[in-house]
Amino acid sequence: MNLVPSFTLYADSRSNVPPQFIHIETIPVRSRVNDWIIRPHRHPELFQILLLTRGGAEMRLESNSTRLEAPTLTAIAPNAVHGYAFQTDAEGFVLSVSDAYLRDLLRATGDQDAIDAAATSSIIPLSGWNEAAENIRAACERVAVESQSARTGRQARIGSDLMLIFGLLAELGPDGRGTTSTERGADAVLFDRFRLLVEERFRDQMSIREYAAALATSERTLRRAVKARSGETPLDILHQRILLEAQRDLLYSAMSVSEIAYGLGFEDQAYFSRFFAAATGQSPSRFRATHKSGWAGTVAD
Incomplete structure (x- = not known):
């Protein structure tokens, strides 16, 4: 019997992910009501970004435990088992995107580095990358605002910010030191x-x-x-x-x-x-x- 739960969002019983599903919330919104502990789980159809802007956490990713200190970006590929135990002063954003929708967006750019970044899980310390950390934070804030908006063109603006985030994820690379792009062939x-x-x-x-x-x-x-x-x-x-x-x-x-x-x-x-x-x-x-x-x-x- 498989004991690791699968969710659309943590502790959410919905089983179907809409084609263009996007959800964003602050870390305290879901963590506070769960005593700041997000038990190991997986998202079969979602890619998830967590941006820690304040505080710290212990993270479980597959079989490894890692200590996170702000600012840090974690990228969680679909089906990767992960969990967090946050400090009670932790702040930041959790952005969840339908994997199929994300792949469509990135494929349209032709940027293979960004496509690769959306295929694997990674933990990227952002200390020393202040401009990138601020750009990702600002993009998350804009996605949060647009997600609640009914304005014409909101989906395009959200898509633009998603591509910005994943472009930065590709640039920083899984080790947080930045990478160079290579021609796709x-x-x-x-x-x-x-x-x-x-x-x-x-x-x-x-x-x-x-x-x-x-x-x-x-x-x-x-x-x-x-x-x-x-x-x-x-x-x-x-x-x-x-x-x-x-x-x-x-x-x-x-x-x-x-x-x-x-x-x-x-x-x-x-x-x-x-x-x-x-x-x-x-x-x-x-x-x-x-x-x-x-x-x-x-x-x-």
Whole structure:
């Protein structure tokens, strides 16, 4: 049984995300009524940005806990398990956007760096990036105002601010030090198609040869494209995705190790355990015991 809850918004029972869903609120609005603790959860169809402008928090992202100090930007991709324990003086914004709508917006710009930024989760300290932090804060404020407006053209203005935010997210990069943009070419297109296919088929235990065939390319071409875009091999990318799902299942479900292995396409639990231990240095059972209670979720004032 999967124990990690899925929400449209935290503790919201709605199950369907409208095509152009956008929601923005301040951190205290939802956190205060939950004693400043947002338990680990996921948003299957939303990309979420959290801008911490004051105070601090302990954040759980997948199996890792990180201390956040303002100003910090967190970007949470759909289905990423995350939670926060905020200080009671925390301030900032939480912006949630339909993933499909966001991708349509960014695809129209042709900016692959921004598209890539909207495909992964990241934590970006903004200390030393005061202008970027202020631009993101101001954009969030404008989205908040426009979300309550009935003025003609509001959707276009909101879309403009979303593109500004994700342009800055792409510029800052996941390590907060800024990145340089690269021209999009055939390798980038193939890499994106491969990642999407991995997301759809990672449980099927397909070989890299089968992935290449499904993408109508050769293993050699796929290897070159993935290496050029990520510095890793296609097998690395596939194994990382399988490992991520295994970690999620171990931490946020009551399934046995054998059930998790079977659900990920492994016919042999022992082989799954060797695969997991080689990647993490721990057996699945030890990983579960070590990490499952590792996030206290308590407010640190």
